[in-house]
Amino acid sequence: MTSDGDFSDNTTRALNQIRRMIEKGNLPSDGRLPTERELSEKLGCGRRQVRRALEVLEAEGLLWRRQGKGTFAGQPRRPATEMAATIADKVDTLAIMEARMGVEPQLAALCARRATAEDVDRLRLLAERAHGASDSDYWELWDGALHRLIARIPDNPILSAAFDLLDTVRMDENWQHDRHLARTLKTKVVYHEQHQRIIDAIDARDADAARAAMTDHLQTLTDDLRRSMRETGEVHSFATEARITDKTSKRRLKK
């Protein structure tokens, strides 16, 4: 913070400072940034300059703004609260991962067909931010932003809505989801490599490779989650048992 583009105009200086603020991660867990008026006061420049800087960062995919709400790092959620509420009491973490394994690989495959060069740039930026996250909260913020952008790029309203439902349920279930992922932060390097493989496949317009890379990524996440749950002694859901059950389970009665 010694020299913030000394010879630049105020807009560029504000841009660099806000970008540094995002990279550093001194933000609440929801990624909220100070208001434009606060930023203009803190950075000692006018609100117009702050807004120009925010426009750039929004175009890069690093943050999103909403009138009346605020400015947030990452990518926005589109909550499907009504539908999520109807199933909230029946979901567990592994059911969420099973659903993600269906929706997200297909989204990645469609990205490979429809992503623009700018989309790929945004994806790479988000992956970099996840890689450089200082703690698990920020990693989840940027990982979530990356997956959300992948869900938006194909412009398929149904798959997008399905992802929104997933995202909402995941948010409601976050108290344990988050906790377990935090335990496996050591594998962050692995996650970054997988992110890059996904984005590379999208960039190369290889739909099958993108689908496979996303499947691989989600499988790793699932395995880590399951391992963490086992270590902490949590009860295994039916999903876990079924996977390792042989044919005899086929004779189980209906509940």
Added chain:
Amino acid sequence: MTSDGDFSDNTTRALNQIRRMIEKGNLPSDGRLPTERELSEKLGCGRRQVRRALEVLEAEGLLWRRQGKGTFAGQPRRPATEMAATIADKVDTLAIMEARMGVEPQLAALCARRATAEDVDRLRLLAERAHGASDSDYWELWDGALHRLIARIPDNPILSAAFDLLDTVRMDENWQHDRHLARTLKTKVVYHEQHQRIIDAIDARDADAARAAMTDHLQTLTDDLRRSMRETGEVHSFATEARITDKTSKRRLKK
């Protein structure tokens, strides 16, 4: 309003009057009934009697109530229906198939792990009924039932909800375009073989084979659908074009 069950008690009289009110249809467009307190005053009886009458009518499915909201004639809308309505104007047939290619193969894979012998028997029955269907509308009925059962067997609430959304959108779209696949004798045989392959894989507890078989089935449906659309001169969506677009499209400018 001459004689409302002369010798009945107040509860029965209130029941008849409210039922008549609903049948007559003198209600606002949203079907809202007067509040319980208003009804008790209008009908000249106590609120308890009104509530008992409403309980009966609610059990009959003629109305539904919600605390803090009100009492409404008809049945409450399902969340999936609402969500489907919000995206109905943005969907096309190919977007539906893209979404199905994500959700249903995963559901088939999960079926391979969790289906009981009874489930497999039901699946085979539905496949046979589809195969024996005399016309295409009838075939769609049984085919839909087969896919719905596959969606319900894994007992994954999120994927099930996603399929529910999909199915609702699909029915709306089919109804709007009055679309039915031109089904030759050959295609019907092909579909039946694919159904059997899916069910055989589920029966053999081979998740990967079930996923692949479902993907193959949906791909065939998509191809037939696209061919049918081409013959009837429907415009191709962006999805169609993108699939055959080479890398140069990647450089297209932002709008």
Added chain:
DNA sequence: GTGCGTACCAAATGTAAAATGGTTCGTCTC
């Protein structure tokens, strides 16, 4: 023209009051 401040608009939030269905209790009448 750039920078800066002010004012205002539109959208979202937070809060409090009112409305509404859900529930319990007491009293009356037959």
Added chain:
DNA sequence: GAGACGAACCATTTTACATTTGGTACGCAC
């Protein structure tokens, strides 16, 4: 004692209003 009626209270939802926040336009200074 059973049924009817009223009153009171609770939980949920809606409504209205003030506040916050991003979005936009205008005026002034250098």
